Amino acid sequence: FNIKNLILKNNKFNLKKKMQISKIQRRIASAILQCGKRKVWMDPNELNEISLADKRKTIKKLIQNGFILKKNPKLHSKNRKKFHQEAKHKGKHKGIGKRKGTSNARSSESVKWHFKQKVFRHLLKKYRTAQKIDKYLYRQLYLKSKGNAFKNKRVLLDYIHNAKSEYIRTKIKNERQLARHNKKTTIVKNRINKFQDKMKKIYQDKKIN
Known part of the structure; x- marks a missing residue:
């Protein structure tokens, strides 16, 4: 039981250490790649090599080698939006409950004129x-x-x-x-x-x- 706890503690400590090491590299990489820190992907097999890189030059080399990459953006389907807009063109979803602002604010009388x-x-x-x-x-x-x-x-x-x-x-x-x-x-x-x-x-x- 005590041995199991010791192994778990060691693993947690190692993870924390790795996280602390990768924080600096992640920040520099995000600045180079012009994206957020969450979008930076680091090769888990090359963490030792990445942890040694402290300068922009070395991180740039790692990016060129493919150890650090920018994650692809998550694609969200616009199908629901499309159907909603089609329904709106038909006159649905435009009831009194959906309206905000006066009739003049929604469609100006001077512009109509x-x-x-x-x-x-x-x-x-x-x-x-x-x-x-x-x-x-x-x-x-x-x-x-x-x-x-x-x-x-x-x-x-x-x-x-x-x-x-x-x-x-x-x-x-x-x-x-x-x-x-x-x-x-x-x-x-x-x-x-x-x-x-x-x-x-x-x-x-x-x-x-």
């Missing part, structure tokens, strides 16, 4: 260059979009479509009114001319008599 204005202005510019809308309608719509008259792009497109159709309708209406007015004026002018011719004839007949 700037993005919306960019979309509107880009669309209006595109339509103006393509001559789908004239400069007057462009200016009107530009100011309306700035005044928050349109909720989104679809609403703006609907408004442009309606405005164009209304413009065509008013144009046709004005043309018809002009045609009616011209017709009336020609009828009135013809009547006046006829009346004047009639009066001239009557006046000439009276002179002859």
Whole structure:
């Protein structure tokens, strides 16, 4: 029983000694390899040779010989993260319990506003260059979009479509009114001319008599 205890004590003492010896070498090796002390691997068969190395030069040689190595990083699977993100894109894991911060903090209203204005202005510019809308309608719509008259792009497109159709309708209406007015004026002018011719004839007949 006493012999067993003595053997265990000796083993523990030797381990402690080895640990103390390898502490300095581990620290220097970690500085050379640019990693943490835990990442440094030392060959257990060459501990005597490693314990003798006190300088950077000797430890560098040991690294070159392969007695001291840098451990590979532990790889963690990103599968769970990937599935979680896919679920988030679908709208899951986004309930009230998962939210932190106000709605304005989570998605700023000013950023939304700037993005919306960019979309509107880009669309209006595109339509103006393509001559789908004239400069007057462009200016009107530009100011309306700035005044928050349109909720989104679809609403703006609907408004442009309606405005164009209304413009065509008013144009046709004005043309018809002009045609009616011209017709009336020609009828009135013809009547006046006829009346004047009639009066001239009557006046000439009276002179002859």
